[in-house]
Amino acid sequence: MPVLPELVPMLARIDEARGRLPDASMSAAERRAVIHRGMDHRAATVVRPAPPVVQTDHDIEVEGGRITVRGYTPEGAGPLPCHVYVHGGGWWLGTLDHRDALCARLAVDTRCVVVSVAHRLAPEHRFPLPVHDCHTAVRWVADHADLLGIDASRLSIGGDSSGANLAAATALMIRDEGGPSLLAQVLEIPVLDLTMDRTYANEAEGPLVLTRDELAAAIEGYCAVEDRRRPYASPLLAGDLTGLPPALIMTAEYDLLRDEGEAYGELLRRAGGSAEVVRWAGHVHGSHEMSAVLESAREWQSRVAGFLRDAFKGQG
Template sequence: MTLDPRVKELLAAIDPAAPAPGPGADPVALRAVRRQALKDLNLPPRPVGGVMDTTLPGPGGSIPIRVYRPQQTGPHPLLVYFHGGGWVLGDLDTVDDVCRALCEVCQRVVVSVDYRLAPEHKFPAATDDALAAVRWAAVHAETLGGRAEGLAVAGDSAGGNLATVTALRVRDEGGPAIAAQVLVYPITDHDFDTPSYRLHETGYSLTRAGMMWFWEQYLARPEDADHPWASPLRTADLTGLPPALVLTAEHDPLRDEGERYADRLREAGVPVRLVRFDGMVHGFFANAAWDLPQRWTAYETVAAFLRDTGEVTP
């Protein structure tokens, strides 16, 4: 399929001179640009039952989190969410709109995690923080207004990678139990020569050069890219993992690795639902500025998947 006409317009409106991930980019400057863009957008916050900013203890110090509670009476199951941004960009504010929407559409207490970023904190810092956050949320579910039964992990892009890796680590490192994983155009490998990378090398929001730069920022050593906690597609054994929903975008360099990971899960006997969004590009799920109708379809898809796993509020 061709690009969705609205997406085509949005991509054409991007200033080609604007700072972007790639060779020579400054992570600090890119973060500042994103914060300013979000400030300029000035979106009114979507209503939820309550929002609380707090911290939890992590392996490298306190980890900021933001907790969203639905308007309806609970307790509700937990959804721990990890933002995207190539492990380099993003924070609680960049996914505030996403988490508010998921809180109400899915009827879950959403815990958004501000994990440590690269290049200041190299692999495996982000995944260590993600694991710590899930374990803390499971223990403190009642205090958060939720319940640990039915806990799910979710994330987009690099956050999808962290959700994937957290599911692997809790399987191998003693819990807690995760009932479901929601992986939105996840990073699962570091193969930059897949057909989707070659077809969508430039001009589709996320670029091949940008992803190579993100990996360079994230890793302390090139050989770390082969570690299953960095490239979960290279995990030898995927059995025993929780049911997964994998969402991909047709015109996304990461499309093939996300869909291959879904195939690998299915081959390992894990219940999987794979949904490709035709005409979409990387970022359609989490980009509040675009507010595409497919974004809401994706949120409803997440809610339906969580209902189908039998883990939504009775």
């Protein structure tokens, strides 16, 4: 189908804004600060307001530093299941604040504690440090179940775009290192092959919010060429996908990353795992967040919540 009509004005504004982006003469931190102001506005205007939750930040130690994880706890008695969420942003953008409403909504709709991870950002912190940050966060969550009010036997992980890359890589790392056990993984508009070798068959089909040049620049800032075929960088290229948690993979029709997400689902099934793959017609990269203006974005998020409820129910 054509791109959703509600998105057409947004796509025009994105094309116009590309000419005003900060240039490469600025430092990464300076450019990030400028772009984050636009992301602040987007988060405040296109996402449904957050429902009431208890929000708590925790400072945790990681390899060579410290990061913050933010918990969102809905009303009601625990212990509750827990979903660890990793935000997107090309590995170099994004804050916990940008996903507050989304995480709070997921916590309420799923009736679980959501823990959002502020992994360290590239290019200051390149592969594999952000993967290790996410892995450490999951282990910290499992080790602090009483503090968080969670049931450590009911854990899942997920993320969107580069966050889905980190979530998939973390699931692989957890499998390889023997836990903690995950019941599910949710990969939304995931980037899973950093070599960009595969054919993006949909590249000429319609408007793309994320362009090939933008993706290449993000990968360049995050991961050295010689590391891009490693499983924790490119989960799609992992030789062994056995023993991974059931996956929900959500792709957008007009997204450069659509085909690799769907290919990953097929490979997970071939490896004997479970993978539900859903392509959202008319959507573009990132439009799943736009729950204040798109009914189908609300349906997308409800699908995620339903998948997680079913996964947690099976273990409860």
